[in-house]
Amino acid sequence: MKTVGFFGGKFLPLHQGHVLAIIEASSTVDELYIILSRSEERDRITCEKTHFPYITGRVRLRWLHQLTKDMENVHVLSIEDDGGEDEYDWELGAKKIKQAIGKPITHVFSSEKDYDLIFQQLYKNSTHVLIDPDRIMMPVSATKIRTEGVYANWDFIPKVVQPFFVKKIVIIGTESCGKSTLTRNLATIYNTTFVEEYGRTLCEEIGGCDEIILEEDFPLIAYGHKMKEHQAQSAANKVMFIDTEATVTQFYSELYLDRQQNVIDEIAKTQQYDLCLYLEPDVKWVNDGLRVHGEPAIRSENDQRLKELLKQNGTPYQIITGTYQEKMKKAMNAVNRLLGFSPLE
Template identity: 45%
Template sequence: MSSVGLLEGGFSPLHCGHVAAIVRASTMVDVLHVVVATDDAWEWEHLYRGARIPFFPSRYRERWLRTVFRDHPHVLVHAVHQPRTGDDEADRTAGVEAITQCIGAPITHVFSSQQGAAVDAFGPDAEHVLIEPDWNPYPVSSARIRTEGALRYWAMIPAVVRAFLVKKVVLVGPESTGKTVLARNLALYYNTECVTESGRTLLREAGDNDMILEDYPRIAMAHHLAVDRARARASRVLFVDTEALVVQNYSRLYEGFNQRLIDEIARLQDYDLVLYLPPDVPWVDDGTRLLGDEREEADAELRTLLAEHGVEIVEVGGGFEQRLITAVDAVDRLLEGEGQ
């Protein structure tokens, strides 16, 4: 008869100690079922008040585990609702029933990190196997990550989870204000990734320096997707040159047209810090820029557009050295607030 193992937990969030425990358990049975057993509403109310990381429902944690163990066909991942009503015995009974129904096969091994964990409810053949997270390379717990912040334990968090925890900093402003150079410098300064704006790439592929109306939403969406890809490679913080509202502002200025699709893309954005670069440095003609002395108008329009969308900004003006100093100070404060 095949051996069927169960390892359940909240994994809120998943860390490398969890992964190490699952790896070891997976070597002891023919099939290992990893169950994210949680009550999302209870967790949100009781575990995440004052937490220094966002709350991710069980569906996200299920996805993280499936991604980590995608090359392990005998490791099966499920998310199961385990109610927390205050009646521990009734809740445990309901949770066991939901888990056994989900697995649909006799459980022979129950893995846990607790001495004396109750396993009888899973059947007479269930053997309790004590398996501790590997505390040597990963001295961390989900509770500590929640209370102290993810950045303090960055090396102990799987890459797939880091992508959801990395802090995203975007640089905005009218044309020729040094956004690209500052974004690249900040990425070098913090040893991380930078996403450059997508407009030049689109025009280069089109073999044209002039925009058409349809280009603007294409640029906004291409940029949004580039940010999504880059966050998985970033270390603690990701720097982004330009975002959808800047593109919308160009559409308004150049075409006289506000595009609803770009507004919808802007609503998907969740930047942690917005650095605003005003037009107080010389304008440089790179062959694609058109505003020149009209940057002040573009500046005023962009500020209005950002305010309409409720975007809070940090002003980064002055000479190029001062801009770097101001930006670094703002980013340091962001990271310190997240448990750097």
């Protein structure tokens, strides 16, 4: 007879304690079912208690599938109920779990000693197996993460989960305002990933921008940049830094071709960043071979036009002024506030 077990939870969020339990359980039975128990009302209330961001059931289900995709004997199921806060019906929950699995359950896994009595009553023919109940191997719990915050427990957040919590900081501005250097420097300081301006990469590949860039290049720039963001987010350490975004791409489409492109506007209106830092063009203009708008009057005109486009797209931003050193300090203070870290003196 095959042994069949299940390990359930809200996974709000999924953490390394869950990972340990899933791996141990999967090596104990022939078939293991991971049960995501979810109720939007109850889960929202749980998160609101500690001002933790609500995570949809779809996102949590995806995490579990990503985590177990190479575990051939593990199956992930989602079971929804309409219970409110502290109203979980254990008997109804057990009935739904048994129906969903559709096989005799020989093992029930958890990390909670307090579940022993209820599991004996609901799963009479099953063995309750405790995994790391004293949190010795993995000193973490979802409650601890929701209370203390994700960043205080970052090492206990699985790699498949971390990108969800990465703060995305975009740095924008017109030509020669210091954004590319600032983006790289911030990523180095915070020991994380960054995204280069993909439009510059394309211009370098074609040998320039002015007079030779084509209309069809700009959607490619916008889409290519988003793919670079996705890749960087997957490897980021709590935060990531991005050099420009779709509104800036639209700005350059206007500047070089005198044409707005609807597809770029749509990208700009749907993109989401946690912080947008706008660098004023108040440092000396430097000709790097690709820049062509160095006259003070044109720099000012371009600066105002970019701000108008950002307003049209509903993009909030924080203005950063001063020398390169001053901009660095102001940017770091803005990042630290976002992450809940102490400001610089």
